[in-house]
Amino acid sequence: MTKEEKYTLAKWAMNHALENGAQEVSVNISNNQSSSVEVREEKIDKLEQALQSNLSIRLFVDNKYSSHSTSRLNKEDLARFIEEAIEGTKYLSEDEFRTLPKPELYYKGDGPDLGSLDKNFGSVDPEEKIQVAFAAEKEILGSNERIISVSSSYYDGLNERVMVNSNGFEGDTANSYFGIYTNVSVKGDGDARPEFGWGETSIKYNELKKEGTGTTALKRALDKIGAKKIESGTMPMIVENRVVSRIFSPLMNALDGSAIQQKNSFLIDKLGEKVASEKLTLTDDPFIIGGRGSRLFDGEGIATKKRTVFEKGVLKRYYIDTYYGKKLEMEPNSGSTTNLVFETGDKDLDALIASVKRGIFVTGFNGGNSNGSTGDFSYGIEGFLVENGELVKPVTEMNITGNMKKLWANIGEIGNDVRDDSSWRTPSILFNDVDFSGL
Amino acid sequence: MKVDRRDFIKTSGMFAAGSMVLPPFVQSCQNVQISADVKSYLDHFEVTTEMLQKVIATAMSKGGDYADLFFEHKISNSLALEDGKVNRAYSNIDFGVGIRVLKGDQTGFAYSENIALDDMLNAAKMAANIANTSASFNAADYNEKLPANFYKISKKWEDVSVKDKVPFVQKVNDKIFDLDEKVIKVNAGMSDESSYVMFYNSEGRLTYDYRPMVSFYAVCVMQEGEQIENAYAARSVRRGFEWLTEDLVDELANEAVEKTNLLFKAGKPKAGEMPVVLGAGGSGILLHEAIGHTFEADFNRKGTSIFSDKLNKKVAESFINIIDDGTLPNDRGAINIDDEGNDVQKTYLVKDGILNSYLHDRISAKYYGVEPTGNGRRESFRHMPIPRMRSTYMENGPHTTEEIFAAVDYGVYVDNFSNGEVKIGAGDFTFFVKSGYIIENGKLTTPIKDINIVGNGPQALADISMAANDYKNDSGTWTCGKDGQSVPVTLGLPTVLVKKMTVGGTNA
Secondary structure (H helix, E strand, O other): OOHHHHHHHHHHHHHHHHHOOOOEEEEEEEEEEEEEEEEEOOEEEEEEEEEEEEEEEEEEEOOEEEEEEEOOOOHHHHHHHHHHHHHHHOOOOOOOOOOOOOHHHEOOOOOOOOOOOOOOOOOOOHHHHHHHHHHHHHOOOOOOOOEEEEEEEEEEEEEEEEEEEOOOEEEEEEEEEEEEEEEEEEOOOOOOOOEEEEEEEEOOHHHOOOOOHHHHHHHHHHHOOOOEOOOOEEEEEEEOOOOOHHHHHHHHHOOEHHHHHOOOOOOOOOOOOEOOOOOOOEEEOOOOOOOOOOOOEOOOOEEOOOEEEEEOOEEOOOEOOHHHHHHHOOOOOOOOOOOEEEOOOOOOHHHHHHOOOEEEEEEEEEEEEEOOOOOEEEEEEEEEEEEOOEEEEEEEEEEEEEEHHHHHHOEEEEOOOOOOOOOEEOOOEEEEEEEEEOO | OOOOHHHHHOOOOOOOOOOOOOOOOOOOOOOOOOOHHHHHHHHHOOOOHHHHHHHHHHHOOOOOOEEEEEEEEEEEEEEEEEOOEEEEEEEEEEEEEEEEEEEOOEEEEEEEOOOOHHHHHHHHHHHHOOOOOOOOOOOOOOEEOOOOOOOOOOOOHHHOOHHHHHHHHHHHHHHHHHHOOOEEEEEEEEEEEEEEEEEEEOOOEEEEEEEEEEEEEEEEEEEEOOEEEEEEEEEEEOOOHHHOOHHHHHHHHHHHHHHHHHHOOOEOOEOEEEEEEEOOOHHHHHHHHHHHHHHEHHHHHOOOOOOOOOOOOEOOOOOOOEEEEOOOOOEOOOOOEOOOOOEOOEEEEEEOOEEOOOEOOHHHHHHHOOOOOOOEEOOOOOOOOEEOOOEEEEOOOOEOHHHHHHOOOEEEEEEEEEEEEEOOOOOEEEEEEEEEEEEEOOEEEEEEEEEEEEEEHHHHHHOEEEEEOOOEEEOOOOEEEEOOEEEEOEEEEOOEEEEEEEEOOEOO
8 A cells, every 4th residue: 555545545434433423533554564584404494475454543432432453454344344333432431531632732744854764675685685594594504513503584574654633633654674683502501402592673774784693693692501590699780781671661661651540650659759870861862863763753643752751860751641641630741652862871881790899790581570560570580690890600590589669779880882773772781789599 | 163144244343232234245156065164164254165276276386395374354352441430442353364385394474464366366476485496286175174162152252242241341340449448440351352264275174263262351459558559360261252240250359359468468588499389270380481382393393492302201200291282171272273274182291201292383293203283373364373382281190288388398389470481492481470478387478479480491390399189270361472473372280399499589
């Protein structure tokens, strides 16, 4: 479907809903195309291709609300789908807080190009994609007698979407992605077969780093050989930038409007208060060119803005959408994160490690969870024991346990090794006094 | 279950009961001898046997060894309650066909959301590219396969109006508020799913399934002073509308309130290695994470599982029997046929302490020279099938729960979980404990909450030193993720003692 065809169908669906009893309507139509190839033992293991279309519709009927989606996009099916959805909505309870956003908050269509799309998407020769995957495998195949299995993948995709709201919003987005990933398993001690996967991604094909996934994955898998748990203890913890999100996401979830209103947050009524270490300054910046979370409007059509989330540990904002804004009597400021940018310290990862006398450098998490309303957490970890500033030996089969409020109050140092291949641009972070359980 | 044209035109469960629209066109003519059941599925998907054969022939045109078509039409509905009212509903319609071509153990896969012949042929051409010669394919004779019937239901979810579901969700809210004055919020909801599946492959097998599912949950939030805690209760089964009863509402409400109340007094155990007693039921998550995934044959075929060399070897005490079963009546993990059209069975993973079988799909079964075990599953027609669990559980052991508790001086008892994970190669697995108790001198003492337990699969399996005779299946909303695909599963366990695992806690 072209963009114009999507707009035409979305407006038709919107009008059909308005004519059949809905007072307000929001319609999204998306197209996604993707392809992937996975190679193993110098053969193609899997070849996949997909083309997907979807229409979703949010209905506001007599102060009642429901939302629906379907992959059946012919008008005959859609008409009936919408009519039945409106009829069914009438059996729900009223909800006075459900409305579309105020039109003055909408994105008006004058924003810059945020660099989210490779305009040459689709021009990459399928044979070249296969060769990229083979080349990644070839980097390491047969290079070490411990190797049990290597698989390498190339994948790409394009997502296109239009949205129309019945009180005057129209907007469209398009973004592309390209990726390469290599996973390697090696013979470890005893029956263990440590494995590691390393990937590279980009928005534009020409910017995809095509070399190195194999060698990095292999080095990291070999480094894990002989990993064992060590004795339990309270120690500093450095968390690698790639995996910080596991312990950072509970903090962000606690700022969500629905979590606040539904009493499932450990940061209720904390706006303007110091809730974390003063080393934590965080900005939500939707306008970074080429940023993975960059966008001009959010899922409701509200224009995005650059906003401070934490300033020297003081909480500056929640994430409030239209619905929870009404329930909480707060101004909506967009209910979802864009690019999250940390104010960094002056140490890189090596310097962070060098600063630790005895602690653990965490390179991976294994399961675990965090209690939304109390912030109590416990996660499985793997990584390396650090002694006198150096990595001494790999560790695994251990847990960290504590409370999110205390953890984020105990930041020792924010690294400067920010990752730019994720919308959450996390650096490595050193935390003090973390409870590890092992032997 | 037989379906008819009328079902197809019900595009959502949101309809007002009694509405009915006539089918837009007449039924197709089929020129081969097929049963009425199969015919109803062909008509449902608006295809003929000739079309199926053409698509398969195109899929095989580049020299593939095997091809299959997986048609799916899924209608999902859900209702949710917040702040005392059932004030939101969601529905989704998914419809399409997945086309897979195998060449040895190589896979080509594509799907189409349109079932017009040209769209299917285009997808078949893409999937065919896994092979690169040219070949002519002679269509096999039809071989109609009658599916099993593990989930008999009385009233299909598509025939139930929103109006009839709303009161149950409302009642669970009201009941929870009635039970305890500390309750400040309730979130509750119900979702149902009706999935029509039809399968055809290059060997001529033509089969089908109708898969109902319903889930019902309640989250209770309580406040005492400054402290806020929440817990949930949930059930999920392959049953029809008749499953919803007042008793079920009471059961959910009581469980959610009890679980939440426990948390106010709960603390954390000491950090470190200790004996762990796993209560009957949901503790089956141990089997799912520690053993189940590492027994999936795709990992073993590639040599990447820690159990790759363990077939026919002793891996546990001889009283231990571990099963993965797709045949439990009305179970969330049951399937009448797997998603490769294969028969489903009760598969012994561990029999009398010996590793008896991996979990196979078509590719791995061929590699190992065994019959498929019916574990080839997929999230939807958009995904290719891979080996997956169904209901994974341990049979009763020779001990009593009293004997098990008496064997522990200091340890933990756990019986309420939220999630788990495993590293297939290293064998390290974890599961997150929502609540349990410290055991001191054989007695339950202080409640505990929110701790992770980590162990190593082969070690933990070997360390199961006692198992009781109180096996329970857990019918919670367990969903398993692998390679980006989610499938419904269940699990179960009798009370067991694992000699030691590493328990999250404090070092104070």
